[in-house]
Amino acid sequence: MMAPTSLRVEDKLYHNRYLVDPGRAHIKVRPHEKPSPNLLALTRVCPAKCYELNDAGQVEITPDGCMECGTCRILCEASGEIEWNYPRGGFGVLFKFG
Ligand code: SF4
Numbered sequence: 434m435m436a437p438t439s440l441r442v443e444d445k446l447y448h449n450r451y452l453v454d455p456g457r458a459h460i461k462v463r464p465h466e467k468p469s470p471n472l473l474a475l476t477r478v479c480p481a482k483c484y485e486l487n488d489a490g491q492v493e494i495t496p497d498g499c500m501e502c503g504t505c506r507i508l509c510e511a512s513g514e515i516e517w518n519y520p521r522g523g524f525g526v527l528f529k530f531g
Pocket residue numbers: 460478479480481482483496498499500501502503504505506
């Protein structure tokens with residue numbers, strides 16, 4: 434009998450592919466002095482790790498690997514802290530193997 438194999442989330446994410454739309458970020462963080470708790474939380478909850486703190490303590494995004502899961506949209510779009518759109522047609526994530 435074969436031992437069950439375990440697959441990490443990172444292993445599954447490896448199969449995704451992304452077509453980046455250069456110069457047209459589909460998610461933007463609005464300028465801020467100090468991030469709110471929700472905005473700060475995006476540096477921990479985004480599964481693609483798109484959000485980071487810069488040296489000035491502000492939250493920045495690099496949406497190239499975004500999986501369009503909507504987590505950041507739920508947390509911060511209504512408050513106006515981020516602007517969220519889907520990528521243009523033909524760009525963004527390509528899911529493979531679930
Ligand atoms: S939609 Fe999901 S994957 Fe994309 S930046 Fe927001 S939290 Fe990250």
